[in-house]
Amino acid sequence: MKHAILGAALLAAYVGVPLLFGGTPYVMGLIVAALTIAGVALAWALLGNLGGMVSFGHAAFFGVGSYTSAVLSMKLGVPVFAALLLGGLGAAVASVAMLPALRLRGPYFALAILAYAHIFQILATEMTPITGGAGGLLSIPRFPTLFGLEFGGKTGGYVIILTIILLSAFVYDAVRRSAWGLALKAMHDTEIATRVIGVPSTHLKAAMLALSAFITGVVGAFNAHFISFLEPDYAFSSTWTVLPIAAAIFGGYRTVWGPVVGALAIYLLDQLVFKPILPHGHQMVLGVLLCAMILLSPGGLLPVLLRRRRSEGGRHAHA
Amino acid sequence: MLTLEGVHVNFGGVQALKSASFAVAEGESIGLVGPNGAGKTTLFNVISGVVRPSGGRLDFRGQSLLKLPEWKRARLGIGRSFQIPRPLGHCTVRENLIVAQRFGARTNDPQRIDEILDILNLRDKADSDAATELALTEHKALEVGKALATNPSLLLLDEVLAGLETTSKRAFMERLGAVRDRYKLAMVIIEHDIPTIAALCPRVLVLNFGQIIADGAPDAVFRDPEVIRSYTGETTL
Numbered sequence: 001m002k003h004a005i006l007g008a009a010l011l012a013a014y015v016g017v018p019l020l021f022g023g024t025p026y027v028m029g030l031i032v033a034a035l036t037i038a039g040v041a042l043a044w045a046l047l048g049n050l051g052g053m054v055s056f057g058h059a060a061f062f063g064v065g066s067y068t069s070a071v072l073s074m075k076l077g078v079p080v081f082a083a084l085l086l087g088g089l090g091a092a093v094a095s096v097a098m099l100p101a102l103r104l105r106g107p108y109f110a111l112a113i114l115a116y117a118h119i120f121q122i123l124a125t126e127m128t129p130i131t132g133g134a135g136g137l138l139s140i141p142r143f144p145t146l147f148g149l150e151f152g153g154k155t156g157g158y159v160i161i162l163t164i165i166l167l168s169a170f171v172y173d174a175v176r177r178s179a180w181g182l183a184l185k186a187m188h189d190t191e192i193a194t195r196v197i198g199v200p201s202t203h204l205k206a207a208m209l210a211l212s213a214f215i216t217g218v219v220g221a222f223n224a225h226f227i228s229f230l231e232p233d234y235a236f237s238s239t240w241t242v243l244p245i246a247a248a249i250f251g252g253y254r255t256v257w258g259p260v261v262g263a264l265a266i267y268l269l270d271q272l273v274f275k276p277i278l279p280h281g282h283q284m285v286l287g288v289l290l291c292a293m294i295l296l297s298p299g300g301l302l303p304v305l306l307r308r309r310r311s312e313g314g315r316h317a318h319a
Numbered sequence: 320m321l322t323l324e325g326v327h328v329n330f331g332g333v334q335a336l337k338s339a340s341f342a343v344a345e346g347e348s349i350g351l352v353g354p355n356g357a358g359k360t361t362l363f364n365v366i367s368g369v370v371r372p373s374g375g376r377l378d379f380r381g382q383s384l385l386k387l388p389e390w391k392r393a394r395l396g397i398g399r400s401f402q403i404p405r406p407l408g409h410c411t412v413r414e415n416l417i418v419a420q421r422f423g424a425r426t427n428d429p430q431r432i433d434e435i436l437d438i439l440n441l442r443d444k445a446d447s448d449a450a451t452e453l454a455l456t457e458h459k460a461l462e463v464g465k466a467l468a469t470n471p472s473l474l475l476l477d478e479v480l481a482g483l484e485t486t487s488k489r490a491f492m493e494r495l496g497a498v499r500d501r502y503k504l505a506m507v508i509i510e511h512d513i514p515t516i517a518a519l520c521p522r523v524l525v526l527n528f529g530q531i532i533a534d535g536a537p538d539a540v541f542r543d544p545e546v547i548r549s550y551t552g553e554t555t556l
Contacts, residue, residue: 179417179418182407182410182414182418183418183421183422185407185408186410189409189450190405190407190408192389193407194418195368195389195390196367196369196389196392196393197398197418197419197469198393198394198423198424198425198469
């Protein structure tokens with residue numbers, strides 16, 4: 001039953017959505033943007049859930065990933081799909097610079113990461129020969145056509161970002177279910193109790209930071225090749241931190257799929273419903289929705305939906 | 320197996336341990352006693368790596384422990400429990416042991432986990448939430464279980480019998496004896512109950528104001544006037 005649902009969901013995602021919206025590039029573009037936010041939201045939630053760290057600096061990983069991939073493909077001729085992975089690797093390497101912040105806890109860690117994010121933005125602005133400086137990079141290579149499939153368009157981009165998210169969620173879930181996941185969850189409450197039974201807690205947290213940075217970097221790299229343009233103010237914009245956090249909290253950051261559901265819900269609702277009604281200030285409605293969600297269901301949207309499904313299942317079973 | 324020489328610990332102006340020196344042999348059981356604030360838990364913290372000593376030598380099987388973090392000491396074979404139980408949150412009893420085994424012993428041996436659950440009488444609670452669904456005795460047993468799952472050769476038990484009523488205490492003591500015999504462990508046990516210590520340990524160390532004031536067989540140690548004075552302020556009991 002579970003496999004059938006999974007198969008149907010994958011079929012709907014890979015075939016149904018392109019068939020339904022492939023002819024309307026505007027909607028497909030919005031879905032791709034929502035999934036881009038979803039990718040960062042998932043990586044942010046992974047760091048919070050497993051690493052116990054609240055980050056206000058994921059824009060740094062997004063920006064580093066996008067610039068690394070763009071520069072490698074433009075200046076060194078690295079194939080775009082390889083550059084995508086190297087973008088993630090670049091972001092993971094950038095996370096090494098943040099390791100000293102792992103000694104910090106709670107808001108102090110969050111603020112330190114925020115400061116690090118600004119350092120990378122300044123570097124991107126100042127390293128003009130490589131990054132193009134404040135003017136940015138134009139004509140970043142788009143995704144190629146492979147096996148007759150055109151990945152450079154909106155539908156092709158959708159397939160790529162969907163695959164990135166599915167693979168990221170798979171890795172996240174695998175880590176969460178492993179002994180690493182158990183140790184990481186346990187560390188939040190009592191780190192010293194885990195260390196005395198052999199858990200190298202700092203190494204594990206660093207690994208989660210690197211994994212989260214890698215996923216965010218790959219998503220950033222995807223975005224760079226999808227829109228084919230980059231500038232520091234855009235690539236390192238706080239939007240890449242704030243929107244994913246809002247999405248993760250709205251959807252349910254404690255679950256693997258909550259951040260994805262949250263990103264799709266808030267971005268598509270905002271762009272397709274609130275924006276046409278309130279062209280100026282539509283984000284306010286989003287803010288109210290987020291507040292309502294936090295007050296009424298702090299666990300987020302996905303746990304509510306799952307509870308409802310279970311209770312309906314229970315009613316059908318009794319009937 | 321474990322040697323301490325001139326170990327001292329300062330917390331600001333307070334000397335929590337003053338030149339502590341003793342050795343633990345393979346398979347030996349030692350009782351560590353002393354009044355509250357004597358430095359017993361600090362000594363465990365130093366051996367397990369939770370506290371860095373201000374000076375002295377600390378070797379385990381010929382290797383200096385001084386620069387090793389807690390998790391590396393656990394992997395060398397030093398297991399410990401905490402006085403106030405610290406179950407791993409969001410985990411079942413079995414998962415607590417799995418984490419300890421995978422990281423501390425770096426093995427995956429479900430049979431040994433079951434064996435530990437049985438020996439500590441935790442089998443019925445294996446799938447219970449460790450943080451919220453255990454009674455005090457079970458919490459204490461889980462503390463011992465986590466340490467055991469790391470496959471230690473030296474077990475440091477910090478007041479695992481404290482707070483238990485007489486029947487539970489007796490049963491727990493029997494379990495500790497079984498653990499020691501089954502796994503051929505060296506043990507250092509902090510405990511205030513003198514008959515318990517005398518029954519479990521052929522050797523007793525007494526700490527007072529951070530200093531080891533007696534080291535020997537329980538009968539001799541508990542008749543030592545300095546030991547009596549440290550507990551009662553008098554020279555006779």
